[in-house]
Amino acid sequence: MRDKLAEIGARLDNIYYCPHHPHAELKAFREDCNCRKPRTGLIDLALRDFDIDMTRSYVVGDRYVDIDFAKRASLAGVLVKTGYGMGEIEYKSEGNPVPEYMAEDLLDAVKWILEREGTVGEKSP
Numbered sequence: 001m002r003d004k005l006a007e008i009g010a011r012l013d014n015i016y017y018c019p020h021h022p023h024a025e026l027k028a029f030r031e032d033c034n035c036r037k038p039r040t041g042l043i044d045l046a047l048r049d050f051d052i053d054m055t056r057s058y059v060v061g062d063r064y065v066d067i068d069f070a071k072r073a074s075l076a077g078v079l080v081k082t083g084y085g086m087g088e089i090e091y092k093s094e095g096n097p098v099p100e101y102m103a104e105d106l107l108d109a110v111k112w113i114l115e116r117e118g119t120v121g122e123k124s125p
Contacts, residue, residue: 013050016042038068043075056117060109064088064096076100076116078109 002012018035034041046052059070062083070077079085079099089102103109 014046016045018042037065038072040069040073043069043073058113060103060106060113062088064092067097067099070099071097078103078112080105080109082106 001015005011016035018033018037018041020029020031020033020036022030022032022036024030033039035045047054054073054075058076058078059066059073060078060080061067061069062080062085064079067077067079077097077099078101079088080103081089082105088096101109101112103112
């Protein structure tokens with residue numbers, strides 16, 4: 001992923017992931033931990049590692065658990081209809097968190113964020 005992004009001049013500062021699942025087959029990974037969404041353990045690690053402006057940060061995901069995570073972290077959540085998104089929308093149950101924006105796809109989400117931030121048409125540093 002990093003190599004593909006580098007080909008177009010983009011980069012990732014770090015990758016955070018949770019290897020745990022409360023029902024994992026392997027006992028070593030069977031854990032209901034703080035880093036598993038919708039808990040905020042991974043964003044807490046990123047905040048420790050980087051100077052992140054949370055007022056200008058977003059969560060883009062294709063599941064309602066991503067939007068729940070965004071709400072818990074006090075971030076704007078964008079639900080994309082691609083991936084699991086359309087199924088999540090079609091089978092929405094009561095009590096799911098409401099996203100700030102529902103995007104057709106990742107590009108639509110990016111455009112919405114750039115418009116909201118007032119950076120449409122600006123060049124990146």
